[in-house]
Amino acid sequence: MLRVFLVLCVVSSIMATGLNLGQEAKTWWTKQVYSTHYYTTGRLSEREVKYAGEAGFKSVFGVTNHTTPGRIGDEPVPTTDEIKQIATELAGLDFDIFPPEITTYKSMEAIEYFTAAVNDLPKPMLVYCTGSYMSTGTVLLYFLHMTQNEPSFEPKIYTEQFFQIGRAMGHDFDMEEDLIELVSEITGEPPIELRKEPNNEVEYYYLYWHAKFVSSDWFVAGQIREGHISAALDGGYKAIVNNRLGVTSPPDETPSQEEVTLLNIKDYTGTYLEGGRQSPDRLLETRLDPDKPNEYISPESETNFEDRNPGEFGDDIGQNEDDEREAMQASALPYLHMPFIQITAEIFYDYVDELEAASQHGPVIVHCWVGYRATLVALLAEGYFNCRDSDWAMTQAGLMGYHYGEGSDEHKVLQEVLDSMQCLDTSKSDKPLPHDVYRIVLMAAVFLRLFGT
Structure with missing residues (x-):
């Protein structure tokens, strides 16, 4: 009982800070691990490293050394050496990585190296691997180790929290015997029982590691890139729900395109204000760093900022839902457009039959721009279809890094739908x-x- 209380206390302490880079438009794909200082992710693209620097990360740590170029879906991703160069020379980030002699993160040598790196690297820190599994394990092992060795260290976690947080993030650490033994060695507590069946039933989850786990049926994401659709399909996801607004909105077909993310341009500046967010004058005014070199965008760029982002279904105005719908349908992924700015019980009930139909195909990704709206929909869907109450939803949201305050509009809609069933x-x-x-x-x-x- 005490340790469940500790989980809730730490989630509450994170809520109080208000800081969450996992809810920024440019870094929604990062996963906050029980602290505002540590986030994990999978194999990084050049764009994602730059986004990390723009959003406020200060350092990057590599758990895996990628010596050859790779791909996420249809998009190429660079080697570790290239990531280091982009991070330190263009994005202004410190960088470190496990040395070659450390061959697994599941060792005391790895924990001790990471602990020393944490002391040297500025925060917030982004820890990456190939599919976010090993990076998350690395951070949690560090927390576990520090809990045992530093009385003042926060956040404190013990055996139960280690595996609970892993499960809440879609990582089945309690199915690895050597990891269970290492946790027992660190804590001095008896090894937990090895679990035989996965909590996350998406077998190739790592292929589209960007999605955040709610349950084996429901996952959430920010804006999915067109080049990542094939990764989601190969990963085992069976349907997509989009909560972003369309090109126009009823009843009078008012233009309603949302913003698209642009390199070296501030977010949340309004699609249509002051002549349009993507007009030349407005782009110059809203640069994050006017002194960035043009090569920050690309070697051929004539500006030091991005003015279009077709990879995120961006056109001359903003994000274009028509383009996304066409791309999703071409991929054979069932697609549901469920647009809203703020979810209500009425909106959820209006779409509940279509959400259930989408889930009959298999695991569903619900997405919006940063994942905030999508997380509420996925929590409501999981709770409604699988009989979970608002207390479960609030705890799961907190462990995912989405911290809805007690009595907030989000909390109220979760209560209205899930506690009345x-x-x-x-x-x-x-x-x-x-x-x-x-x-x-x-x-x-x-x-x-x-x-x-």
Whole structure:
């Protein structure tokens, strides 16, 4: 009971800071690990390293050394040496990596090296590997080690939190016997039981590591890049739900394109204000760093800022949902457009049948611009279809890095939908049972009461 309380305390302390680079438009793909100073991710692209510097990261640490170029979906990704050069020379980030003699993050030598690096590197720190699994394990092992050795260290985690946080982020650390033994060695606590079945059932999750885990049915993301659609498909995802606004919105077809992310340009400046966000004068005014060299964008660039981003379905105005829809449909991924700015129970109920239909294909990615709206939809969907209450949703959101305050609009809609279901007692609710599975459970309960022993 005490350690569950510790989890909630640390989540509350993170909420109080208000800092979360995992909710920035440019770095939504990072995963906050139980602290505002440490985030993890998979193999980085050149763009993502630059985005990290623009959003406020101060250092990058590599768990894996990639000696040859690779790909994420249809997009190329550079080697570690190239990442280091981009980070230190263009993005203004410090860089470190495990040396060749450390062949696994699951060792005391790796923990000690990372601990020394943490002392030297400025924060916030971005820790990367190939698919975010090893980088997350590295950070959690560091927390575990420091909890045992430094009385003043925060956040404190113990065996239970180590594996709970891993599961909440889609990482099945409790299925690795050598990792379980290392955790036991560090804490002095008995080894936990090896789990046989995965919590995250998406077998190739690492192929599109950008998605954030809510459950085996529901994942969330910010704006998906066109080049990453094939990675999501190969990773095992079966449908996409888009919460971003369309090119126009009813009832009078008002232009409603949202912003698209641009290198060396501030976010949240308004798509249509002052002649348009992507007009030449406005772009010059909203540069993050006017002194960046033109080569920051590309060797051939004539400006030190980006004015279009077609890779994120950007046109001359902003993000174009028509273009995304066309690309998704061409990929054969079922696609649902569920646009809104702020979710309400009414909006959720309006789309609940379509969300259920999407989930029948298999794991669903819900996305928006930064993942905030999408996370609420995914939490509502998981809770509604699988009988989880708002307390579960708030805890899961916090462990994912989305910290909805007590009594916030987000908390209220979670309560309104999830706490009114009374999954096994329809007499206490005027709402239908959320999913056929609960009708089956109810029938089974009645059968056992009448005929069971």
